[in-house]
Amino acid sequence: MPEALEVELYRRAAEQVVGRTVARVVAPDAWFVKGGSSPAQLRRALSGCTVTAARRRGKLLLLDTDGPVLGLRFGMTGRLVVDDVAAIDELEYGSRRDAPAWDRFALQFAPVGQARRRGGTLRINDSRRLGGVELSPDEDALGPDALTLSFAELDVALAHSAAPLKARLLDQAHIAGIGNLLGDEILWRAGLDPARAAGSLTAVERRRLHRNLQRVLAELLCRGGSHLGDLQDQRHRQGVCPRDGANLLRRTIGGRTTFSCPAHQL
DNA sequence: ATTGTGGCCTGCCCGC
DNA sequence: TGCGGGCAGGCCACAA
Numbered sequence: 001m002p003e004a005l006e007v008e009l010y011r012r013a014a015e016q017v018v019g020r021t022v023a024r025v026v027a028p029d030a031w032f033v034k035g036g037s038s039p040a041q042l043r044r045a046l047s048g049c050t051v052t053a054a055r056r057r058g059k060l061l062l063l064d065t066d067g068p069v070l071g072l073r074f075g076m077t078g079r080l081v082v083d084d085v086a087a088i089d090e091l092e093y094g095s096r097r098d099a100p101a102w103d104r105f106a107l108q109f110a111p112v113g114q115a116r117r118r119g120g121t122l123r124i125n126d127s128r129r130l131g132g133v134e135l136s137p138d139e140d141a142l143g144p145d146a147l148t149l150s151f152a153e154l155d156v157a158l159a160h161s162a163a164p165l166k167a168r169l170l171d172q173a174h175i176a177g178i179g180n181l182l183g184d185e186i187l188w189r190a191g192l193d194p195a196r197a198a199g200s201l202t203a204v205e206r207r208r209l210h211r212n213l214q215r216v217l218a219e220l221l222c223r224g225g226s227h228l229g230d231l232q233d234q235r236h237r238q239g240v241c242p243r244d245g246a247n248l249l250r251r252t253i254g255g256r257t258t259f260s261c262p263a264h265q266l
Numbered sequence: 267a268t269t270g271t272g273g274c275c276t277g278c279c280c281g282c
Numbered sequence: 283t284g285c286g287g288g289c290a291g292g293c294c295a296c297a298a
């Protein structure tokens with residue numbers, strides 16, 4: 001499912017539309033338009049606007065224009081398709097099909113230049129409709145981005161919290177971008193029990209967490225997805241720890257299915 | 267404010 | 283072969 005890494009790949013794909021002008025906004029699904037706007041309002045606000053940048057904060061993709069900012073969320077099964085090329089071919093838990101009925105939102109761009117070549121499109125194909133688009137989303141409702149999280153920022157995010165460590169890592173208001181799979185991988189590598197109170201970590205443990213968090217994000221971005229971690233293959237009921245062979249623990253923490261190793265995650 | 271819970275959405279997979 | 287139930291989790295509303 002799209003976590004910060006997938007959305008970063010989406011952002012890179014979206015950079016291809018920087019400089020293009022919106023000719024038509026296709027928003028067939030009112031449910032998919034968030035923030036109290038209607039599809040008609042979205043169309044009016046964006047038609048004729050030129051895209052000036054593609055940014056990302058956590059799992060939120062932001063298209064800057066010479067008009068309003070457009071925010072795109074992908075939920076669990078949303079894929080970004082630019083000029084009919086999917087930015088990621090395979091999504092964990094998502095279908096590999098690109099059914100036209102699942103196109104929930106699209107920008108069609110105006111043709112450029114005298115060659116009259118097609119202006120191209122940017123669209124979200126989302127079977128589950130858990131994503132959405134929003135005009136001028138509140139970016140500051142999100143914490144600092146996980147991919148560039150400093151140690152000081154991690155410190156602030158964890159300090160004085162009684163919530164389970166994993167729940168805090170996944171809390172987008174405190175750290176933006178970590179989802180369930182990345183959370184499990186990071187804590188498994190850092191050797192930290194996801195159920196421990198976030199504020200209970202020693203300075204040494206917080207350092208270790210920060211180091212592993214950075215490494216996991218960098219490595220898995222290179223590998224190409226949140227589902228390509230070393231723990232992933234064992235995230236099932238009979239799974240064993242790839243490091244020491246112990247039977248993995250399967251629990252619900254912070255409302256999410258959580259796998260951890262009772263032998264080395266302390 | 268913090269923390270936890272339930273519901274939303276729907277394709278897919280398993281067991282019968 | 284078809285059917286029903288459970289599962290996946292990002293996000294939001296709501297409760298205490």
